[in-house]
Amino acid sequence: xxxxxxxxxxxxxxxxxxxxxxxxxxxxxxxxxxxxxxxxxxxxxxxxxxxxxxxxxxxxxxxxxxxxxxxxxxxxxxxxxxxxxxxxxxxxxxxxxxxxxxxxxxxxxxxxxxxxxxxxxxxxxxxxxxxxxxxxxxxxxxxxxxxxxxxxxxxxxxxxxxxxxxxxxxxxxxxxxxxxxxxxxxxxxxxxxxxxxxxxxxxxxxxxxxxxxxxxxxxxxxxxxxxxxxxxxxxxxxxxxxxxxxxxxxxxxxxxxxxxxxxxxxxxxxxxxxxx
Numbered sequence: 001x002x003x004x005x006x007x008x009x010x011x012x013x014x015x016x017x018x019x020x021x022x023x024x025x026x027x028x029x030x031x032x033x034x035x036x037x038x039x040x041x042x043x044x045x046x047x048x049x050x051x052x053x054x055x056x057x058x059x060x061x062x063x064x065x066x067x068x069x070x071x072x073x074x075x076x077x078x079x080x081x082x083x084x085x086x087x088x089x090x091x092x093x094x095x096x097x098x099x100x101x102x103x104x105x106x107x108x109x110x111x112x113x114x115x116x117x118x119x120x121x122x123x124x125x126x127x128x129x130x131x132x133x134x135x136x137x138x139x140x141x142x143x144x145x146x147x148x149x150x151x152x153x154x155x156x157x158x159x160x161x162x163x164x165x166x167x168x169x170x171x172x173x174x175x176x177x178x179x180x181x182x183x184x185x186x187x188x189x190x191x192x193x194x195x196x197x198x199x200x201x202x203x204x205x206x207x208x209x210x211x212x213x214x215x216x217x218x219x220x221x222x223x224x225x226x227x228x229x230x231x232x233x234x235x236x237x238x239x240x241x242x243x244x245x246x247x248x249x250x251x252x253x254x255x256x257x258x259x260x261x262x263x264x265x266x267x268x269x270x271x272x273x274x275x276x
Contacts, residue, residue, distance in 0.1 A: 015072070016089055019079045037080060044073040045151075102126060124167065144168055155224040158214035175219040182216055185209040241268035 022032040047070040054063040078089035103126045105111035106119070113119050127147070135142035144167065148160045165171065172178050189205040197205075217224040242264045246256055253261065 015075055016079075019072075019075045023079055023083065032076075035076070035080070037077065040073065040076055040080075044070075044077070047073050099130075102130075153225055155210070155214050155217075155228065158211050159218050159224065162215050162218055172215070172219065175216070178212065178216045178219050182209070182212045185212050237272070238265055238268040241271070 021027070022029045025033065047066065051063065051066045051070055054060075054066045074092065075089060078087070078092055082088045101108045103123055106113040106122070111122070113122055128142075128144075131146045132142040135146065144164045145161055148157060148164065150157070152160065162171070172181070185205070185208045189202070189209055192202055192205050214224050217227065242261055243253060245264050245267065246253060246261075
């Protein structure tokens with residue numbers, strides 16, 4: 001493969017060849033050669049988040065680049081798998097293509113699905129069959145909780161676990177029940193803190209409260225990750241405003257008092273309400 005990088009017209013095959021050459025022990029890139037699945041996966045996760053960021057900003061030029069970066073991660077993993085005789089990039093393509101065909105019989109077969117809700121139900125039924133098949137292969141009993149990745153952000157994973165349990169009837173009947181449970185868990189955390197309980201016990205109670213909060217978000221049809229992301233953004237905006245107001249007075253936060261910064265926080269909050 002020889003192309004001018006300043007005037008590219010590359011194909012997927014070219015990308016696979018680029019990756020192969022980067023990993024070639026004879027003349028490849030030293031950094032790429034040192035990588036393993038474990039060392040690359042943090043970059044894979046980071047690239048997925050950068051795709052998310054580009055979409056949130058509505059930046060299609062960045063999205064094009066970030067999708068390419070994410071695709072390169074897939075190619076990187078596939079090349080390492082090929083070297084270890086696990087599978088190839090073609091196997092990855094075959095696997096996902098077959099999965100999409102199986103899970104959309106109304107598009108690629110004779111099944112009839114009228115609504116999006118019916119499609120979701122059919123999708124979950126197919127996934128359950130696939131989980132059962134995988135469990136049978138390993139001589140295990142399938143669980144409705146199988147397949148919820150432990151690598152997901154914890155709040156997102158909590159919601160997914162709760163959704164799975166809800167499908168078989170293990171769920172609060174109404175949101176008010178979850179609100180009651182939230183107050184109960186919060187009270188238990190306060191009680192343990194006042195008792196001077198050890199850190200591990202406090203962590204357990206704190207985890208129980210967060211899990212209930214994730215459940216409450218699900219019942220209120222709120223994405224807890226998005227809600228916390230928005231909360232982070234709000235904090236950043238208001239703290240940046242505090243810094244700006246202090247700078248106008250020739251000061252930095254480290255030269256201010258908590259009382260002064262609290263007052264400026266309230267000012268920043270009031271300014272946002274006026275603009276709303």
